[in-house]
Amino acid sequence: MHHRAPSPSRRTVLTVTAAAAAAAVTGVTVPVAHADEVKVADVLSRMSLEEKVGQLFVMRVYGHSATAPDQADIDANLKDIGVRTAAELIERYHVGGIIYFAWAHNTRDPHQIAALSNGIQQAGLAQPTPVPLLISVDQEHGVVARVGKPATLMPGAMALGAGGSLSDARKAGQIAGTELGAIGIRQDYAPVADVNVNPANPVIGVRSFGADPTAVAALVSAQVKGYQQARIAATAKHFPGHGDTAVDSHTGLPVINHTREQWSELDAPPFRAAIAAGIDAIMTAHIVVPALDPSGDPATLSRPILTGILREELGYDGVVVTDSLSMEGVRTKYGDERVPVLALKAGADQLLNPPDLAVAWNAVLAAVKNGELTEARLDESILRILRLKAKLGLFREPFVTDAEVDRVVGTAAHLAHADRIAGATTTLLVNEGGFLPVSRLSHPKVLVVGADPASPSGTTGPPTATIAGALTELGFTATALSTGSAPTAARIEEAVTAAAGQDLVVVGTYNVSATSTQRTLVARLVATGVPVVTIAIRNPYDVARTTGQRAALASYSWTDVELRAAVRVLAGQDRPRGRLPVPVQSADDPTRVLYPVGYGLSYA
Template identity: 75%
Template sequence: MHHRATSRRTVLAATATAAAAAATGAVQTPAVAATGDGTDQNRRRRLARTVGRMSLEEKVGQLFVMRVYGHSATDPDQADIDANLREIGVRTAAELVATYHVGGIIYFAWAHNTRDPHQIADLSNGIQRAGLAGRTPLPLLIATDQEHGIVARVGEPATLLPGAMALGAAGSRDHARHAAHLAGTELAALGIRQNYAPVADVNVNPANPVIGVRSFGADPRAVARLVAAQVKGYQGAGVAATAKHFPGHGDTTDDSHTKLPYIHHTREQWRALDAPPFRAAIAAGIGSVMTAHIVVPSLDPAEDPATLSRPILTGILRERLGYDGVVVTDSLGMEGVRTKYGDDRVPVLALKAGCDQLLNPPDLDLAWNAVLDAVRGGEISEKRLDESVLRILRLKAGLGLFRHPYVTHEGVDRVVGTQAHLDAADRIAEATTTLLLNSGGLLPLSRRTHRDVLVVGADPASPSGTTGPPTTTLATALTELGFVATALSTGTAPTAARIEQAVAAAAGKDAVVVGTYNVTATGPQSTLVARLAATGVPVVTVAIRNPYDIAHLGGQRATLATYAWTDVELRAAARVIAGRARPKGRLPVPVQRADDPAQVLYPIGYGLSY
């Protein structure tokens, strides 16, 4: 059945009260503190006195959140020392802190910061020792991108959970809050106290190359509810959440990592479609908001990237939405923020626009000195600089970092990757798997009539910490559930020879499961599915990223959407295929016809069960 696409309509922003649950495990700190009470006023006065004692260089340093290579703050591997010298001009994380007085560090798996939980905790402690050894002893705010789903910097044995669009398919605020609280508890135990999540972008463009399944969905009200729930979950665990990417990156066909995207929403469309999740995050007491390197001409006719736009960051975010927390830029190494101005001007303009934290500039020495010179030369007043430093210190104090900057191995062992957390991740994942097609009631597969299963399909690079390629993970999970399953990787762009190999391997099988990944109508993945279906063997497709794949496929008997190719989602899909779990997910985005986008094949809220 075809459904007419619904028109965009004005929606009210969701509101929520800020709640704080006690942190668990090794972290003896409260959630991010609310403002306005007497205790907070006393804290503000103490922090203002701290700012007054800081040198200008220390104040400038507090603004920067920087990458650094190595598993140790003082004794990294030689290759990481070489990388640090080449890119930053220092040998170690400890030297980075001592030289530039940076206020934060961002962890990446590719920078070798996240090898295993005890190592991460030790690295965090080494960084904190370096910060507290300075002229003005200050703890650092250690951050990472742990969105879960397809973006995770800390891998197994930490608990990996469903990502945003999967949680959107579950549609449960309780699941969203619980997932964030579990994730936040583990991050806090590792010394990571700022998470660049949740994504608050409303993904209304199926062709969006950078957001997609990182968004909770296409309904602004539903996204707002889940964003607020995750803010409460993270911050109840003692981790500052970060709503991103303001003013909204959900309707673009360009990736701001490589281009400067334009979003042509009118102001009315922005208020209806993009603003509600950010309003909800602010109402929930969000600790930080991340900017987007996008141009929205209706919000700033000068067409500056939002990261550098005073009308957007000060005029809308601070003044109209009333947000007085920390504003952090997206990475300053991304091309979207570098296309119009040089790397020396970008950090200065970001501060003048209303940012507080300057994330990961490509050349730290150039950026740091540019800000220092701008203050010394009067382009940025020291009063304006102090405002940002005070916001950053206030966030650190609210997280308890001045009192409890360190973590312990015992605390890590109590909470990271526990069986209770892993079981919870499985339960949440089972609520996300979405059944879109089930012709003739093929699913669940019977072990009597469909025992011998071939698993083929795409094997994209796995998110950090997953155990294997998706085809292998699915085949292993089905085998553990009583099937005889074999895996054959055909890739995201299968060759004619690989397709022939898959067709030959399907001979004599009782069913074929095909993992699809960002399918196009004329692409080789659609050819693979059609050729397999022509053999007469029943074909089940599993969209392991975007649920839009089904619009480009034909011949399959059943289709599932998992919204990610992580182990937890694929194991849940296997249980659904095997009938050990019922599909409960509902589409959080519409799936439109490939040849006529005005026609909706499967609307928001669609999902079958059995």
């Protein structure tokens, strides 16, 4: 049974309270926007110090329900946070926001997510100082998505970069935002504003729109407008720019050695564009940029970067949220009790997902009591957070309904838009002798092999099975054989044997390195004489490390919507229209560009 939203009478009380507060202060009835500002001031004035500290934190919590999660999730919460449920988390720590994760069992299905969101809001409004929570998620689409089907899954950032359409990027953001709002998620940690200029980047890659700062800036601006058109707080990340790293900030502390001039020309434009577009939030990066701050502190903890550059130089006065404080990049130099305090001193507002909430919460409280942080400094951040909540309508309408979920989420119109947008993103990089489309073959039999990485939320199964299924729907006779991202000699032999009698072999490649046995797999299949087509299901750089294939495509992700689009191109149902948003260099000589930005073949 689905949980229903509280009655309209309770929702009305919030609006009346804001208006009443305004009237009490000014003696007149004021417009809603002014009433919200008065409400914000009234809420802040009634907060205890402990409530103020809590308002700064955005925390994870296990469970599909705010009050009645499964026993395993109760046990996980007790071990991780010292509370049983989301409601207890809010009661004890007064957190200002909660972030949803699939692995925390927050995102089973749209109706469950909506009920969880309502339960969280009920808990927030039951506190001594009632405050709605800002519920957030990493829903970048493509390879990073926490909310899965039946919600609409859009192409990811690099695929949109390949499509090159600002209207498509904006539409994708607007649809994604509309569906998130219907299930009670009002802040999305997207779009990625990093300019991916380093092919070895282990953490950004296809999460970026591309390598051209001007193009990335335009696409970021379009997505921001799309999300915020849907009344969802977009969040540009990761400031000051995470695109030129070879270290993953989840596991280490990257250093970017761009000069101040290089940063201004390469990394800054997308953030400037986001600010010009009215971005509601900007997320920090756990990276060191010596040219911007020679102290060696990560940007998340750097006052010269967050206050000096972001606030003062770029003129940004919206919410600044840290990247997850559980990541190793922000924990390498200081202890977990110092990190949240230093982030606030640097200029951050929201403290995201600390590894130990009790340690972080008590550290901020102690810093205020001992004078290291002033209560006035906390008030600056809390005002930004409360104003954003008011802008999003959370004081007036914090709850969602099942009817809205049914009306909005995963509609036929939204799904059709996703397929249409994805249809313009697939990039054809190699087409020897005009081999594609394979619809020219008679009664084609196809073997699909390749990598089957862990599935993001936008998938219904392994990529090999998805590709084979899409081919079957188009009239092919397709068989799937998973060989993995590091195929063994035995698995390669199995694939070679299975290729006998086939008209075509499709290989899904995944981040092929110089030593990857995926290269051996492709070479051995090419040697059978059966035509081979490769689809790079993540980074488009794979084409530089495989040879002999008759055709090579880039899909930029292995979600269903992008793999279906690639199959339609392969089969001639769609023409290839995508153009590389990043250059592909030679594997042997990185100074030699094989396929430049803007490259992409079309059918004759």
